[in-house]
Amino acid sequence: MNIADYMQSLGQQARDASRLMARASSQVKNAALLATAEALDAARERLLAANAEDMKAGAARQLDAALLDRLELTPARIDAMIEGLRQVAALPDPVGEITDMKYRPSGIQIGRMRVPLGVIGIIYESRPNVTVEAASLCLKSGNAAILRGGSEAIHSNQAIAACLMQGLRAAGLPQAAVQVVETTDREAVGHLITLSEYVDVLVPRGGKGLIERIANDARIPVIKHLDGVCHVYVDQDAAHDKSMAIAINAKTHRYGTCNTMETLLVHESQAASLLPPLAQAYQDKGVELRGCARARLLVPSMLAAIESDWSTEYLAPILAVKVVDSLDDAINHINQYGSHHTDAIVTENYTRARRFLTEVDSSSVMVNASTRFADGFEYGLGAEIGISTDKIHARGPVGLEGLTSQKYVVLGDGHIRE
Amino acid sequence: MNIADYMQSLGQQARDASRLMARASSQVKNAALLATAEALDAARERLLAANAEDMKAGAARQLDAALLDRLELTPARIDAMIEGLRQVAALPDPVGEITDMKYRPSGIQIGRMRVPLGVIGIIYESRPNVTVEAASLCLKSGNAAILRGGSEAIHSNQAIAACLMQGLRAAGLPQAAVQVVETTDREAVGHLITLSEYVDVLVPRGGKGLIERIANDARIPVIKHLDGVCHVYVDQDAAHDKSMAIAINAKTHRYGTCNTMETLLVHESQAASLLPPLAQAYQDKGVELRGCARARLLVPSMLAAIESDWSTEYLAPILAVKVVDSLDDAINHINQYGSHHTDAIVTENYTRARRFLTEVDSSSVMVNASTRFADGFEYGLGAEIGISTDKIHARGPVGLEGLTSQKYVVLGDGHIRE
Numbered sequence: 149m150n151i152a153d154y155m156q157s158l159g160q161q162a163r164d165a166s167r168l169m170a171r172a173s174s175q176v177k178n179a180a181l182l183a184t185a186e187a188l189d190a191a192r193e194r195l196l197a198a199n200a201e202d203m204k205a206g207a208a209r210q211l212d213a214a215l216l217d218r219l220e221l222t223p224a225r226i227d228a229m230i231e232g233l234r235q236v237a238a239l240p241d242p243v244g245e246i247t248d249m250k251y252r253p254s255g256i257q258i259g260r261m262r263v264p265l266g267v268i269g270i271i272y273e274s275r276p277n278v279t280v281e282a283a284s285l286c287l288k289s290g291n292a293a294i295l296r297g298g299s300e301a302i303h304s305n306q307a308i309a310a311c312l313m314q315g316l317r318a319a320g321l322p323q324a325a326v327q328v329v330e331t332t333d334r335e336a337v338g339h340l341i342t343l344s345e346y347v348d349v350l351v352p353r354g355g356k357g358l359i360e361r362i363a364n365d366a367r368i369p370v371i372k373h374l375d376g377v378c379h380v381y382v383d384q385d386a387a388h389d390k391s392m393a394i395a396i397n398a399k400t401h402r403y404g405t406c407n408t409m410e411t412l413l414v415h416e417s418q419a420a421s422l423l424p425p426l427a428q429a430y431q432d433k434g435v436e437l438r439g440c441a442r443a444r445l446l447v448p449s450m451l452a453a454i455e456s457d458w459s460t461e462y463l464a465p466i467l468a469v470k471v472v473d474s475l476d477d478a479i480n481h482i483n484q485y486g487s488h489h490t491d492a493i494v495t496e497n498y499t500r501a502r503r504f505l506t507e508v509d510s511s512s513v514m515v516n517a518s519t520r521f522a523d524g525f526e527y528g529l530g531a532e533i534g535i536s537t538d539k540i541h542a543r544g545p546v547g548l549e550g551l552t553s554q555k556y557v558v559l560g561d562g563h564i565r566e
Numbered sequence: 567m568n569i570a571d572y573m574q575s576l577g578q579q580a581r582d583a584s585r586l587m588a589r590a591s592s593q594v595k596n597a598a599l600l601a602t603a604e605a606l607d608a609a610r611e612r613l614l615a616a617n618a619e620d621m622k623a624g625a626a627r628q629l630d631a632a633l634l635d636r637l638e639l640t641p642a643r644i645d646a647m648i649e650g651l652r653q654v655a656a657l658p659d660p661v662g663e664i665t666d667m668k669y670r671p672s673g674i675q676i677g678r679m680r681v682p683l684g685v686i687g688i689i690y691e692s693r694p695n696v697t698v699e700a701a702s703l704c705l706k707s708g709n710a711a712i713l714r715g716g717s718e719a720i721h722s723n724q725a726i727a728a729c730l731m732q733g734l735r736a737a738g739l740p741q742a743a744v745q746v747v748e749t750t751d752r753e754a755v756g757h758l759i760t761l762s763e764y765v766d767v768l769v770p771r772g773g774k775g776l777i778e779r780i781a782n783d784a785r786i787p788v789i790k791h792l793d794g795v796c797h798v799y800v801d802q803d804a805a806h807d808k809s810m811a812i813a814i815n816a817k818t819h820r821y822g823t824c825n826t827m828e829t830l831l832v833h834e835s836q837a838a839s840l841l842p843p844l845a846q847a848y849q850d851k852g853v854e855l856r857g858c859a860r861a862r863l864l865v866p867s868m869l870a871a872i873e874s875d876w877s878t879e880y881l882a883p884i885l886a887v888k889v890v891d892s893l894d895d896a897i898n899h900i901n902q903y904g905s906h907h908t909d910a911i912v913t914e915n916y917t918r919a920r921r922f923l924t925e926v927d928s929s930s931v932m933v934n935a936s937t938r939f940a941d942g943f944e945y946g947l948g949a950e951i952g953i954s955t956d957k958i959h960a961r962g963p964v965g966l967e968g969l970t971s972q973k974y975v976v977l978g979d980g981h982i983r984e
Contacts, residue, residue, distance in 0.1 A: 390980030397982035517978030560935030562808035564815035
């Protein structure tokens with residue numbers, strides 16, 4: 149079978165399976181998740197052996213250390229996959245929830261029912277645990293999934309797929325509910341992202357390059373995550389201790405995550421008291437500072453920030469620092485240079501807190517909290533398939549609800565339109 | 567200025583205006599709507615004169631009668647535009663609503679705030695009243711709009727735009743909040759649908775050809791409406807009177823609307839008692855019937871349906887009729903041949919009603935009600951910018967809420983992530 153026909157057949161089978169998944173009960177879906185967890189537990193040796201093949205091939209292809217680290221399965225990572233499945237099984241099922249049921253003057257009763265999207269295409273890179281994470285969220289939300297992992301993880305992903313098949317079979321669900329693309333042919337992605345008849349939405353996970361390429365070429369809606377250029381703004385009425393704690397946590401808790409602060413904005417009245425001790429704290433942690441002229445007057449050891457620093461997602465121990473004159477300046481800076489991901493104000497002032505929440509156009513806006521909280525688990529979604537920087541459909545952390553839609557339900561008693 | 571630069575400048579101005587619109591209060595937005603209504607009322611003669619120019623040019627270009635009818639502005643249609651503005655002003659403002667605010671174990675408090683999408687591009691055909699309808703919904707929901715109407719309506723649209731400008735000015739809102747594209751150059755659409763930096767979502771309104779072309783070429787999410795191949799299924803436990811009333815209303819209340827029934831499915835146990843009197847009723851109204859072999863045994867005057875009839879949106883006094891053996895057959899037929907728009911079951915049976923609602927994959931599913939109810943006004947949305955046949959973002963009738971998104975709001979007291 150050529151690659152176009154193969155992808156077409158995956159799509160067709162996924163569409164058929166999605167009809168059965170949409171009506172599967174919570175119990176049956178949870179049974180499949182728990183049976184998959186057991187299958188993974190029983191297949192530890194096979195998983196490690198398959199992963200060793202990938203690691204060996206990766207080393208031979210001289211993949212870099214960071215990529216090999218993401219590729220590796222360890223007993224602890226298998227534990228985490230198993231635990232993740234159990235957590236998803238324990239989440240409430242969003243499917244079938246009916247809300248806003250009310251009577252209209254015509255006499256009909258109308259509400260909305262939450263329903264699966266249908267078929268979800270997931271395209272991701274080296275981490276094989278994404279196979280389980282993504283499959284479990286799609287399954288729990290009543291969708292069928294087509295998973296296309298990185299070619300370097302093909303053996304690991306196939307071994308994980310076998311466990312997913314066991315789980316689906318044990319619960320009496322169609323095996324085509326989760327399909328892992330079996331070819332490493334790069335053309336497979338090109339076909340997957342144009343199967344608009346069979347695939348309802350795409351979720352690419354990986355580097356910005358991958359995601360931009362897919363968003364550009366797709367003929368299907370994409371839930372995507374691009375940059376995370378997050379800000380903390382320290383207002384003139386900020387409490388010193390909260391400013392210190394939040395600025396340090398938002399930057400240094402983890403450097404490589406999308407919700408890490410990349411630019412610190414400080415009101416000019418706070419700069420003299422805040423920047424010197426903060427610079428010391430950052431220096432202790434090895435964070436490089438790149439400041440505007442006013443910031444550098446207070447902390448001469450800062451490098452000079454250039455224009456591109458204000459829009460860079462460093463994903464590294466580097467922080468841009470700017471002194472601003474007002475809340476308006478801070479909001480304008482964030483809306484202009486930021487990536488509409490997550491931005492926080494530190495303030496005790498009621499009116500400015502309220503204005504910041506309303507006027508900053510980001511998927512998460514915060515008062516007196518670290519940007520690092522922007523996360524599906526922290527927000528109580530239970531798990532996340534990604535963080536959307538789009539405004540359409542899902543914005544911010546995307547959990548089970550983001551993999552569903554709502555249809556209108558109308559109940560009558562022979563009602564006709566006059 | 568060339569057309570690319572012109573569209574780029576509209577986009578840039580719309581983006582700037584959208585920031586001001588997002589923070590405009592309900593009172594100010596309503597003032598703009600009501601001032602526009604007054605401006606239209608005061609400009610009746612200018613509107614009719616501008617429209618007469620379009621009508622004259624249209625007649626010279628030999629546009630067909632249906633198109634000329636849609637193009638025409640009459641005093642009654644101006645009344646309707648004015649009334650529409652007042653109705654939108656009276657609707658609740660969705661922007662700023664905060665829901666689901668709750669504490670998390672970490673101590674942060676989290677909820678969601680409804681916010682405008684930003685900039686909405688509307689592309690439509692001959693009806694000039696869409697200019698007011700679309701602008702009013704975008705304005706009320708805090709968005710900026712770029713409107714591209716049909717070239718045949720250019721003078722009417724410009725005259726309406728002048729009233730909108732007056733309304734915005736009177737309320738102190740930026741005039742770029744509503745921009746009507748001033749050129750009839752066809753290339754303008756091509757530029758508009760790729761302005762991804764400035765336009766957040768497109769809403770094409772018009773024939774299927776226009777919508778498919780835009781959906782294919784756009785580089786921006788599209789809220790779109792394609793076919794309305796709607797069904798009524800008469801179950802074995804249907805009440806005869808309700809079946810008759812709903813089948814007649816769903817087909818004959820209006821022929822040209824997307825929520826009109828195009829295929830009637832009848833359980834075999836109901837066919838003998840229902841089809842002959844129903845055929846008589848349809849015949850009295852001039853509806854042509856195209857039936858399956860079993861339906862034609864009962865009503866020999868029916869034409870024979872061919873395969874393509876099951877997936878055709880007639881938008882005309884024509885109805886396809888099929889006798890089916892079970893609820894499963896009906897659901898499978900609807901999911902296979904329908905357009906996932908609106909489908910109804912007539913039944914007194916609880917379990918089959920519940921299964922129909924769950925298993926039919928359409929934006930509106932109904933029990934004992936006419937498909938003609940699928941409409942923003944009937945559903946209580948107040949007004950609609952269209953009916954979405956997509957699953958992503960908005961499904962079914964799209965009102966003000968469909969022109970908004972939600973952002974996460976996080977409140978803390980110096981909270982950091984451990």
